[in-house]
Amino acid sequence: MNNSLLEQFIIESKEYLQKIGEILIKLEEEGSSKELLNELFRLVHTLKGNSGLFDFPAMTKLLHASEDLMNRLRDGSLEYTSEIADILLEAMDTISQMIDEIEASGELQPSTNETAFEKASFIRNFLSEGKDSLKKVKKRVEKIEDQPTEVKSYDYLVIPEDTRMLMVRALFEGKPVRILQFSPEEECFYKGDDPFLLVRNTPNILWGRYYLRERIEDIETLDIYKCITNFDVVAIAEDSVLKEHFQYVLDQIEIIIPSISQLIIPKGDRNGGPVYEDFVEEFTEMLKKGDKGILKNSLRALKELTAPNLYVSSCLRWIELLIDYLPDSMVYIEGLLRSIKTFEPPRFGEVQKTYEIKPEVTEKSMTIPKEVLRVFEEQKKVLEKISSVSQELKEGILKSVFLSLENALTASKNSELLERLKQKNTIEDIRSFIEECLSLKVEEYRKPEKVEKVEKAKKVECVEKEEKVSEVAEKPSTTKVLKVDETKIDRLMNLIGELVVTKNSLLYLSRKVDTEYELVTFSKEMKQYYSVINKIAEEMQDAIMQVRMIPVSTVFQRFPRLVRYISKKLGKKVKLIIEGEETEADKNVVEALADPFIHLVRNSLDHGIEPPEERIAKGKPEIGTIILRAKQEADRVVIQVEDDGRGIDPQKVKQKAYEKGLISEEELEKLKDEEALNLIFLPGFSTKEVSSELSGRGVGMDVVRSMVDRYNGTVSVTSVKDKGTTITLSLPLSMAVSHVMLVEAANQKYGIPMDTIIETVRIKKEEIHVFKGVQTTSLRGKVIPILFLNDLLELGVPPVTTEDGEYAVLVLNIKNEMAGIVVDKFLGTADIILKPLPGFMADITLFSGTAIMGDGSVLLVINPKELIEWR
Amino acid sequence: MKRVLVVDDAPTVRMYHKKILKDAGFEVDEAVNGLEALEKALMNEYNLYVVDINMPKLDGYSFVKRLRASAEVKQAPVIMVSTEAEEKDKELSYEAGANFYLVKPVKPEDLIKYAKIFTGVGL
CATH class of the missing domain: 3.30.565.10 (Histidine kinase-like ATPase, C-terminal domain)
Incomplete structure (x- = not known):
């Protein structure tokens, strides 16, 4: 979805829905207050307004109904009850769902649309009839379902000419002709459906085709268990028959009712062939007499002279068919005859009228486009109000009206009227000037009727263009939130993690400089820099972590x-x-x-x-x-x-x-x-x-x-x-960097997560008592078991005491139990990035993972929980 | 280039109007409520205002009234844009001193057409 406007709409809608939900709950808890109801109304109102920008009629309708309901609550004509709360909450749930669907796929599921319509009419009924509206709504919904599907645009040219001819014949004979579009759901195979068979068995099928819903980008990754095929079927059957046949997939079919004029599309090469002008004249004459036999003969003669791949030939074939249905088919024949002359796609019906209307331009400077006239009319209305307006506004309003008129005349290039306007300055003068302009002949830029359709098509194009342009040009100046792909932050997180670890090598180096080269001052300086880098790195890590933090x-x-x-x-x-x-x-x-x-x-x-x-x-x-x-x-x-x-x-x-x-x-x-x-x-x-x-x-x-x-x-x-x-x-709080305590046992370094460590203590050998076969010690009046890491890890080396004959003991909190683990040495703490054990070693749960230390060595990090159970 | 101030509390609507007008060659500024619009109107010169009615802080009517009462400001035309299709809202708009009324959602071609007419840009 690359439509930034839609994205904005989704973000905003979610925010509103959240607020609406909160208010609805609040209303129930605190009872209705005018303030809350007003706020509620405003939110739903805005949401409705926004939804109207897009083509989601079901959503707009449901929001509109909800808005009306809220309006009734707001003006006090309805009381806020728990029942109404339920209705509103449900409606908002549906809207939420719709927003989610739009976010996911850019469009709405038919079933959701239906739910929304249903709910909208339920609310409407609730408003108009009160509570026992449920049954009636159900009836109404059924009725809607029975109605033939609305006219949907369809590319009729995909249907071969002979099929279209059969369809036209059927239509002239009063038979029901339907085009059915079937988009089976992707998982249909798992449900035991066979869409192809279903389509093949369509009653009275005339023609069918299948095509892929989406392009196959890569045959390697194609999921063959996913149905991505659509079917189009032409059948001569009633909706009810088709619906029965497709009864289990009703939500996946769309029925289109074609009309005769949509189907008659001559197709072919527009160049070459004999001159047809004479034929058209002659044929038109013959048409008036209406002898089908003569007409057909004349057609056949010409057809033989014309290569079948030509546009004209196609027209002739259509006319031949249509002759059978004279006089009903007269308009179509006339249209086709014109088309033979002009080579333009035939237009039937009102076409003739459009030919007669020629844009008639009279006295250019005195004519005004209708939009400009509307502006004039509205300014007249503004002036009518001016008498009831407070004094301080009058001058401003008059100025604005004058400016509006002036600009409108400039826009429509009526220089003469513009000159005259400039001499007017009182309210009365301007008013009569408007009257005068309004009485002038209206020029509506009259074009043939077809224009409207063209404009519609243009509009779509226009909107698309807008989006593209704005995507480049527009930086949403109001947005204070920067949306960043999560993976980018993860990458930052990993990088900073590496940095945090790498910086540790400085410390290691400084020690080496001290001990091996005995450069004490240099070592100290290094340490100082290390601490600066350390601080910055930590702050940076913190900052990046903050980005990922959400309440x-x-x-x-x-x-x-x-x-x-x-x-x-x-x-x-x-x-x-x-x-x-x-x-x-x-x-x-x-x-x-x-x-x-x-x-x-x-x-x-x-x-x-x-x-x-x-x-x-x-x-x-x-x-x-x-x-x-x-x-x-x-x-x-x-x-x-x-x-x-x-x-x-x-x-x-x-x-x-x-x-x-x-x-x-x-x-x-x-x-x-x-x-x-x-x-x-x-x-x-x-x-x-x-x-x-x-x-x-x-x-x-x-x-x-x-x-x-x-x-x-x-x-x-x-x-x-x-x-x-x-x-x-x-x-x-976060999971990227772990804080571990480094310990040594049998000359090997291990890490133990800090969050399990309660404290580190030193215990004399003689303070360890064997108690019921378990080695224990008492720590501030509490008896805790003592375990030796060397034993637990089966290192085969006896534990070492310090020079004072004391054991280094880590007191751990494991599942809310305390235990002491004896290690050889404490080595301080470190920040590490824990990497899980790879491959076969992944099964070794005793270690939660490894980390690379600053000096390049590998640290095994112990999982204390497992450690205790390991025993 | 003609300057238009789009006033609406809903970001989506602002974006929509802005997009349409920008594409039609206008320079577009925006305000999130009447109060901000008034501040901007006093500091800048606009050729047209496209104003929502229902807004927090200062609604559309009040904004236009205050605008019209400000003698130092060039009294550029105001197009009200609201979801209400009722005559009453339109009359209230005109009483406040607006010059035109369009119902939301506005068709792009309508907004462009009337914006051009009200700013004197050739059709």
Whole structure:
């Protein structure tokens, strides 16, 4: 779609629809206020106005109907009810869908058009007849369907002449002739359809053709399972017969009703052949007598003299056919005879009149084109108003009228009248001057009627031209938003990532300069420059990351509608509170959030929030509350769904998990309540019947979990019975650059993601105690397991202590559990770009990937979650 | 070259009108509401205004009234463009001091034709 105007329209429409949606919800929450209704009206009004610029009649009609409805709300003749809200919301949904379709393909699906028309007439009926309008609308829609399809332009020349002749004969004989265009949907083969067979079996088929809907660019990439063929069929059959035959694909066919004059198109070489002038004269004479036999004989004689590929020959063939249908066919024969003389395509019917009208130019300076006259008429009206206008405006208006008249006469080059106008200066003078001009003979630039058609064609061309020109010439000066292809930003992101990593080599070099060449000052200077470059690189990275940041509100916005819809369906009363929707995160993260989030909110609504009666019985407020909360914590975005519903019963969860074989009997007894809650995230935990019994927290929770895992996020749940549930998702703000802690084990460097590290501590050997067969230590009063990286990675080398006999321990937070990992050495932190392990190694989940370090070495980055499970 | 000020709060409409007029050889300036239009009108000289009615801040009627009351401004013609096809809106426009009224969506050839007539450019 290279139409910038349409693009602008789409952007703007989406914005408006968003606002309209918000206001509709607000209206329902806060009750109707004049301000909101006015704003609503204005938005829909503008949207309607915009849509009128394009050829989307269904959309304009629906918007117009909605606008009228809103107008009634605005002037108070209708009251804003939940029913009206539904109607408006539905209408706006349809508009949204239409905008999406236009954005995707530049046009509207017939089915959507139909829906829009239906909804428009529903609203109209609602306005005129009140509520029981539904049935009537249905009837009306059926009626519309029964009507023969409107005249659509069709290139009749693709139909061979002999077929067209058969069609014309059929039309003269009063038979129904139809051209049917069939565009099977692309996936039709998967539905077991055989479009070709369907077409071949068209009742009373006269002719057919098939052609490709789109050009095949590359035979290599051609998807042979996609149907891209269109069919045109000519059949002598009623619409109803055709519709029955094509009943399963009604939305994919278009029926055109051809007329005789459209079909008679002589075709052929326009040069050569005998002189026909005499023949035409002679034949015209004979026509008056009307003897078909003589006419035919005379035609045949000439036809034999004429090569069949000539234009004239084609005309003669048509005339021969038409003779059979005299006198009805007289106009067509006359048209063809003229065409033989002029070689211009024949015109039938009113053509004769246009020949008689010759542009008659009388007294050039005294004639005025009709548009100019209209301007004069309108100025007269302006002057009529002037008496009722306040004094301070009068002079200005008079001046503008004078200027308008002056320009209009300049434009139409009426110099004589222009001279006379210049002598007028009072209102009265100008008024009588206008009267005088209006009484002059009107010259309308009268041209033959056909002009209008030509102009229409021109208009289309004109609009197309406009678009092309403006694409080059126009820089939308008002747009403050720059639209950039996502891949470009990704590229920037990758480049800056490389830079961030490469800059680390400076640090490495400076160390080398210091240790190997002992140039301490130089090394220091290098370090200084390094820190400058580092700062700039970091800022740059931050800036580029900002470009990708979008507020989570883009996800949150959907929820008021969703909550309203679901709660209404469930008969529950729910208030939705949204907090921190301005929090920003990477586009991918925000988009990744959307689906799990919908899941969570649905769950809260469906199973968390109790029905009003139950809430009252429990002594809770009748209206339940769901809070969507977003906030930024360090380099993570934390999102919560909180409800004050019935909460999750850990006992039941445990029981269910045990029954499902997800936990052992031992675990069933051992598991703490908080741990039990996390069972809901296990795959296979949830089924429908479980969910209703257990207040359904399990529905798709594993889906949520895996989604969040994929983006390196975490999910946790807290719940108090009958008080409510909070589910917390934590995701990285962005995903391009990871912050890792570098550690050493067995002389090998490893990276561990910073976001899993709680702290680094040093622990004396003797502080490690074996407790129930597990090595543990107590850290500030908390017992944590201690694991050795060397063992976990099976490096075969015993762990090393520092000179003081202490172990370096990384305290990690893994799935909300703490664990200490003993490493040989801490080497500081680094920013890296994590690349997944390639090829066969991709299966090794123990490592989340690799990164190239500043000195060119490869760093393996450990996935701590797997590390613990590896054990 | 004749200068036209297109006043409309809807970017799509502004773009559309601008495109048509530019293509027809006009120099086009734009304003997003009556207030901005008035500011521009006071600072620049335009040969024609193409004005929407329904706008925030200052609507089309009020803009034209204030324009007509400004003695220092050359009183260039005003074409009102609105979605309302009712006679009432047209009369209100003329009372405010507009010189012509077109119904949205405007046909390109109409806008071009009347813009030419009102600015004295040969048809």
